[in-house]
Amino acid sequence: MGFDTATTTLLRAVLDEVCQSVSRHETGVRAHVASKILEAATKGETTPDGLMQIGRAALSEAPAMWR
Numbered sequence: 195m196g197f198d199t200a201t202t203t204l205l206r207a208v209l210d211e212v213c214q215s216v217s218r219h220e221t222g223v224r225a226h227v228a229s230k231i232l233e234a235a236t237k238g239e240t241t242p243d244g245l246m247q248i249g250r251a252a253l254s255e256a257p258a259m260w261r
Contacts, residue, residue: 212249
């Protein structure tokens with residue numbers, strides 16, 4: 195599975211935006227959000243708004259122990 199450069203850049207930007215309040219040391223939370231964003235992109239969701247919604251939902255469902 196490979197994304198073009200523009201999509202990869204978008205995915206990274208969405209992850210950074212969604213996780214801006216998450217410490218870079220909290221890798222479990224960031225990995226959870228990243229996996230959900232990647233999963234959505236793989237299924238064809240590549241709009242910034244759609245990916246942001248998915249990322250925010252993933253962040254809100256991340257187990258508290260990961261924070």
